[in-house]
Amino acid sequence: MTAHSDHIPTSRERRHPPFPDLTGAAVRDTSRTRPGTRPAVRPVSGTPVTGTFPAPEGTGPDEVTLWWLGQAGFALRHRDRLILIDPYLSDTLAEKYRGKLFPHRRMHPAPVAPEDIRGVTAVLCTHGHTDHMDPGTIRALLPHNDPRFIVPRAERDRALERGVPATRLTGTNAGERVELDGDITIEPVPAAHEHLEQDANGDHRFLGYVLTIGGFRVYHSGDCVPYDGQPELLRALGADLALLPVNGRDAYRTENGVPGNFTVREAAELCEAAGIPQLLCHHFGLFDFNTVDPDQAREELRRRATPPFWTVPRVGHAYVLTPGDTTAKEIR
Secondary structure, X not given: OOOOOOOOOOOOOEOOOXXXXXXXXXXXXXXXXXXXXXXEEEEEOOOOOOOOOOOOOOOOOOOEEEEEEEOOEEEEEEOOEEEEEOOOOOOHHXXXXXXOOOOOOOOXXXXXXXXXXXXXXXXXXXXXXXXXXXXXXXXXXXXXXXXXXXXXXXXXXXXXXXXXXXXXXXXXXXXXXXXXXXXXXXXXXXXOOOOOEEOOXXXXXXXXXXXXXXXXXXXXXXXOOOOOOHHXXXXXXXXXXXXXXXXXOOHHHHHOOOOOOOOHHHHHHXXXXXXXXXXXXXXXXXXXXXXXXXXXXXXXXXXXXXXXXXXXXXXXXXXXXXXXXXXXXXXX
């Protein structure tokens, strides 16, 4: 996450509630959509990202293409559907924090300009922090796209303030289910950005999403650390791939308004405990005060003797999710 002054939770809001009862339609044993297979994550070289996010040449109709946009941002393409998750493609934070302790200067440029993006089906925001719900990106998308925006219900007002049209906005909460056009579904789960936080109505301020697209089940945790009951919940939801933030946390950042995330080790352990066969790391390399060395992350993952299969991605590169048994432990 990033330093922010958007919301200071009250004592009523900031608490550690018991793990919520998420039984029912949204939690079920969907451990495999294709029995006996484990989807592979295949990197595709020589495919620079463009605003239309075309699938790489040779991508099959049953495959999904994923691009890491930096920080917690992703684009996923399946046929004619394009989903964006937590896109931060502006310099909103550099402008906001210029001259402050953490100036939020980019370590790399945005891989694509938001005003060049076309054909977006939906934008998913996991919470209200600016690098996940960015007004600069939202407003630049709208002239050429008419997406549906999925946000935590607890952050609905913030989404409206940041430019999301009320007619295109869907607020949701953990344990619910959102259906988009075709076979795309979104199942929100709690996220603990160091703590589980709920508003006065009991709606979670931080969410993760299990996105079903093209038959694949992709878990984006949002900003998150481990919490009680998380592995059991995710095991029941049967994700094929986990997109997890690995920039870690420490007292200095937390005390200065930058709550943290999983460590690399914690991310791998969650996948193992939850039975998620593939891990893709993110939330590093954008801000110098809030990152990890990707080479060190790769080395730590190489030393593990147990699953998951893993990817430490490169910004703007394409990765194809393909049905079939995974054959390699790492994508460097």
